[in-house]
Amino acid sequence: MSHHLIEARDVWFAYPQGADVLRGLSFRITHGEAVGLIGCNGAGKSTLLMHLNGFLTPRCGEIRIGDTPLTAQTVAAARRAVGVVFQDPDDQLFMPTVAEDVAFGPLNLGLPLDEVAQRVGAALERVGMTSVRERPPYKLSAGEKRAVAIATVLAMMPDILVMDEPTSSLDSRGRRRLIELLRGFEHTRIIATHDLELVVEICSRVLIMDEGRIVADGPARTILGDRELLHAHGLERPHSLSHAHAHTAE
Amino acid sequence: MAVESEGAVENNGVVRTAMGFGSIMNNSYGIGRMGIWRMDEMGGQATPLHRMDARIKILTVFIFIGFVMSFPRYEISALMPFFLFPLVLMGRAGIPPSYIFKKVLIASPFALAVGIFNPWLDPAPMIRVGGIFVSGGWLSFLSILIRFSLTVSVALTLLACTGIQRLCDGMGRMGVPQVLVVQLQLLYRYLFVVVEEGGRLGRGLALRAGPRSRITLRTYGALVGHLLLRSLDRAQRVYQAMASRGYTGETRMMHPPVLRRVDLLFLVGWVLFFGVARYWNLAGQMGRLLIGGGR
């Protein structure tokens, strides 16, 4: 069976003593899709991401990974299938060296040591960070930290990659490298971001969130080219698209 | 070698800017903290001494401290051979002794604050050096200083020639509860992150309040409370990151070190040396040899 599917069915959620943050949210993302999740601050993006590997449980509705509903019994398998790259790599890197950090997940899976070593090597190779493997993570640059954080998730061999603001605090070169890297992945990808240019380059599909709902769902170029729609939800059309648009208008 | 020391200087520079909050930060402690980045570098080296089973080093260090502290209170010369142990460790592990001794100098003033009373409380003259008599109090104070240098330098050297990770691992295999071992590792990891956050808060305050102004208790509560909130939020996210990589409360090691015969030799050799140095005053005998018998 395939784990590459991820689906939300009428998900409602509220924090204790708070108003609803997710209000009847549904979507279905299939194998190999790269989906951009956009929306203003407070739209509920981060809350949604925390549902995707079971840190939060919906008040009603359900999340399905593959063909399995996400429950307390299936949460361990779901976390293996869904790899989350956090917004701040400092939260994700806590071991003394890069190699040990990447090995942390595979070791927890109970894999034999030689397979752990092989996975560490492969994951670091994939993100081009083999040269820093023995260095402590806090000494890396922001871009290197981000790449290593991705490697820690890749070493778990997830089917679905979820990323929260992957380009935040990166300089333009670091950002460029990250885009190339993400483009090359064959995983199902969900990228929550304010960086709409990133979405233009990587994603085939876009979900717009506003006030706890999915308010738009469609091909990236269509949605990101729709100035009125974006404006209505507090977003701005990416410069690359508006530039092209202006040219055709003239 | 040159590259390495340059890196260290640059590194300290970074730390210094991160720590420079003028009057707000506790400076004497701040300087002590600065060494932590450098200490981490040294602990991460890969000399044979670094790779040696940490349990052996921990055990030897404790035996060393036991021997040093077992001397009578006026002893001075017989303690000297014991400096061999930390100095050899530093040499083998490529740790500059000046670094360790600088840290010893700024370390805990408590021993000095308490020991300094000895010369006043024990004024009876005890030995004669040349034509000058020295009181028991000064002797015991000097002895305290020497013990202090020995025990403190050996503790710092233990860390610098092992590294926190290997040390924690060794502690775990010596029967220290897993909860405490994991606690030490995480504390250490987040030391860097939270101290930097504390630094940012301190700087922000200094910018608004000016460097000369003092922190009232009310401001202090809010400041430290903010730091606490940030720490708690971070703890939450770290937990999520760990859990999403399959963490369930147990940690496994990548390279469990093996106990080799040379490690046991290290232990036995040093303990023999401590024993000999404890029961024969090596330094005194050497001096007697030099200036002619018991005079």
Add this chain to the structure above:
Amino acid sequence: MHMADALMSPAVGGVMWAISGGLLAWCSRQVRRLLNDRMIPMMGVLGAFIFAAQMINFSIPGTGSSGHLGGGLILAALLGPYAAFIVIASVLTVQALFFADGGLLALGCNIFNLGFFPAFVAYPLIYKPLVKSTQGGLRFWMGAIGAAVVGLQLGAFCVVLETTLSGISDLPFSTFVWMMLPIHLAIGVVEGVATGAVVLFVLKARPGLLGEPVDSATPPGGGRKVIIGLLAATLIVGGVVSWFASTHPDGLEWAMAKVKGKNTLESQAGMSEKLADIQATTAFLPDYGFKKSEPSQGESSSWPAPSAGTSVSGLVGGLLTLVLAVGAGWLLRAKGRSKTMES
């Protein structure tokens, strides 16, 4: 008030290591049983928080000085006593290893002095019964300040006890007590106010945060009994030990006799009181009689009494040995190439 290795005898250090080690093992079991693994990163980050918080100083009202947080009470309020004790132990261990605060032999003492009293005495017996509502108010501040003061006073008293029992410092027990306790009374009050301020702030910002872990950390049944038992054991041990110390010629009595000016060495009967006075202010004095033997000390009987001659040779030899030790360390230093280990 970190104890230092240099002031400790191995016996006192060993006993305190055993006590703290036992407490740690016990707390680890409790934490494992009572709390989920969510607690573990929480404890780690809060340990780091205590470090960072100690870097920020506040001014103490009415004085020219400033102080910083000790942290034991805050940890107990946030994490419950068991986890708090483990966090304090880890903080002190890192301080001993990185900053040379205290030392390894004294670590057992420091964990006990700075961890046991806030977590297992001040918190359950003073803070918790008084602090029912966390809305501020008289009871809240009484609880915070009272707990901080009592925790610190007991800790400081233990420092005095441990130092005196070790017999390396000449400070007499009573003098030392009168030095330590009033200072730590002032520090305790400020620590209590700071703790209260931080707790109130956090409660305002994150209501409901403090309630949970504390409740889940409350020992099921028997916990209070254990604490009271431990407390009683401490008092009894403390009482017996200090009685023993005060009758034994070594520790206390010996130091006190010295301070009172009663010279324990008959061989020096000829020496004037003036000599003692001058010696008290200066270190070195020209040409007077010298002590022939050490005062009775545990191990000194097997030790040759230092005479002037051996002392000079000891001094020369000592310096020479130091030079040799430095030389050996320098010669044996790793020069980048890997050599086999030498002992």
